[in-house]
Amino acid sequence: MSTTDRFGPHSRGKIDREYVVSAALCIVDRTGLDSLSIRSLAASIDRDPMTVYRYLPTKEALLDAIADSILSPLVTVDVTDADWQGQLRMFARHYRCLALEHPHAVILLSTRPHRTPLGLGTTRSLRSLESVLALLINAGFTAPEALSTYRLLKSFLRGHLLSETQEMPENPDETGDRLSLALRRLPVDEFPLLSTLPPLITAYDGAHELERGLDVLFAGLVRTVVPAEAVTPAESARKSALSLE
Structure with a gap:
């Protein structure tokens, strides 16, 4: 059964927070972010709005939860891989794939979560950050x-995903x-x-653009980052101090 089919006016089974968030994401996928409200969400699961507030106390909390749920399957990198x-390319590709499964919600990945310190995210979403830091x-x-x-x-x-989803019209041939x-x-x-560029502009390839962007990013990093074994302790301390300024 698809996610879209799970939620409807007769969904009277037992629910939990994950179910409510999934129902909200289903609404966004079907009709866009602007159509999501606590009232519309409650109606989709055949509950009173107060039931939704029991799991998500505000609309802001709901949006944070949707963003977190989209990226919850995100891979953690192999920190032992030289x-x-x-590893970062694999991470980026998977991030893109997860985001493009929900193009109407991509904006949330750039703007949420607001409720956590510095927008760092939940414990679940921080696992990917921890693994990338260890890898590097x-x-x-x-x-x-x-x-x-x-x-x-x-x-x-x-930025890439915001651009790519803007390049995904409902009727691509007509557009x-x-x-x-x-x-x-x-x-x-x-x-x-x-x-003179219509063929190039209309033939946008998001996957290709992602790989090219990663090539440029990694090439810049290779030029500016010196492996630790080639740096003296004094130079390492100086670099760390400069990075923190």
Whole structure:
């Protein structure tokens, strides 16, 4: 039975917090984030709104829980693998796959959670952060470099996914045709490049763009991060101090 089929006006079985969050995500998947409210969620599981508030006290808490549930299956990297780039690439690919299963909810991955310190997330979501930090420190990064690298990776992934989901119209052929026509109608003297690029713009490949972005990110990191074994203790202390400024 699909997630969509599980929730309806006659769902009178036993429920728990996970069930309520799943029902909320189902609404978002079907009709978009704007259609989600405590009242609509309660109706979808045939309960009174107070039942929802028993598990999620506010709309903010509900949105946090949805974001956390989307990424709950996210892999943890193998901290013993010397190929840190390969591990981070696997992590990024899985993050993208999980996000694209719920394109209407991708914005939540960039804006939630709000209720935890510094938006770090729940204990469950912090496991991926812990594993990435351990992977990078084992590879020779200082602790500040490892944390900075994790932030860079997450910032890239969030931005990429927001861009990719914007490139996913409901009717891609129709939207692509309209975009191509609009670009071709641009004055060539004002837009000499854009007016000749319709095939490239309409042939957007999210997976390819992800890999290219990771290539650029990793190439920059390799140039700026020196393996720990090649750094003297004094230099290591200096780098850590500079990273924390």
